[in-house]
Amino acid sequence: MADIETTSTSEQGYTTVSRAGDYQLTVDATGGDGPDPNSVLVADYASCFIPAFRVGGQQEGHDDLGTITIEAEADLDDGDDLAAVRFTVHVEADLSDEEFDAVVERAEDICHVHDALREGLHAEIEVRGGQF
Incomplete structure (x- = not known):
């Protein structure tokens, strides 16, 4: 089954x-x-990345990241296939760039959609802390 x-x-x-x-x-x-299917895939990717980001934060000792919002953008090629994905992650907690980088690295390893996509389509990620 x-x-x-x-x-x-x-x-x-x-x-x-x-x-x-x-x-x-x-x-x-x-x-x-x-x-459309590409929009659903980008939204699904972001929806998977948020809980992975939270777990990554916990693994790095940051148990309360507060509210997290991802603004996702994607580019299409001439055949209307996804060519690039970018995330801007807005986080209520205000961590250092190094701390956020460590959380992102863990989240990339945890997110099932990130793992399922071809490497060339992995999101380019920017994190902004102290939001909301």
Whole structure:
């Protein structure tokens, strides 16, 4: 039996409804009825990176990072494939650049989406502490 099972259905056009457990997500290749697949992938990457960042912080002795927000940007190539991803991570805690670098390094090792993407598409990450 598989560890993850999802069902995705398109009844017509370019809109697909995916079910993962009790959750449903509508994705539209044209961006009309929902986010396009590339936007979903970038959002999923950021959504995975935040808890990985928190765990990385805990492993580095920073148990309370407070609120964390990622502003993600991505570039597409001529074929509309993702070519680059950039994260600006806003963190309520105000750590030194060296401390944030250590947390980012751990988070990159923990984040499953980061691990699943080809290395050339890993996010370029900038962290800004003392936010909010």
